[in-house]
Amino acid sequence: MKKIKLSSTNQINKNYLEDICMGAYALGIIGSRWKLSIFFYLKDRPMRFSELKQSLGSITERMLALNLAEMERDKLLTRIVFAEVPARVIYELTPIGKALTSVWDQLGSWGRQHKDFLLTNVSDG
Amino acid sequence: MKKIKLSSTNQINKNYLEDICMGAYALGIIGSRWKLSIFFYLKDRPMRFSELKQSLGSITERMLALNLAEMERDKLLTRIVFAEVPARVIYELTPIGKALTSVWDQLGSWGRQHKDFLLTNVSDG
DNA sequence: TAAGGAGCTTACAAAATTGTAATCATGAAA
């Protein structure tokens, strides 16, 4: 999937934090660049690879495939392949994946609050 | 604070996502390695630099100072300096910072759920 | 005058993430 150096201080710190803090653990699973947005689209309905690619606009096929593979590995979604040609593959959130919805909504709500707050307090440069 | 290349595809994608998705925006502010744990300690009470350093165990002074500075810039916390020698500085969450508490709790709760789920479904290698 | 403690800051290096471009497998259809 990707090569990481297990013995690096970086990894050791990451593991330590994910061990003592479930929030850090959760972010380790879903905190990378595109995953939140992939989730955002899939929460309404299953979508196929090309649909996601188009919806996400500027994502590359590599990043999309990589993120989907990690999300499948982490049981956030299910990959369903139809034996057709050309290939058809759909991605669907699992129950544990869907369970993120309310957390995401809350996080987004906090984000909006924070953005508004910064706009209101225009005193900073 | 840190040098980023504003014209990179990386930055452009980041900005784009943070623009259309408030969750991504929120993660941009609080999603890095140590911030969650710093928050975790500060939510109970203000703490000084050295206390945080000790609590976080393996964090370096550089990373702690860097993260605290970013969190201050983003109005998550307030830095209070006492005119003493040796210096005494305490860090305290702002209201908007504290408002993250319930989101974090929920995220952590999801994380635990997810971890348990993986342990229960031991069928994967 | 030297040492010391708290809270940083700096230059540098390692590691991880993200992006680019090219290629691949399938099997139907031209």
Added chain:
DNA sequence: TTTCATGATTACAATTTTGTAAGCTCCTTA
């Protein structure tokens, strides 16, 4: 037999994040 579309994978490069080690600035006390 070549072409086509979909859903990838690969080798590589750029960018960003994280860590290392040293030093700096107060002012106080020895």
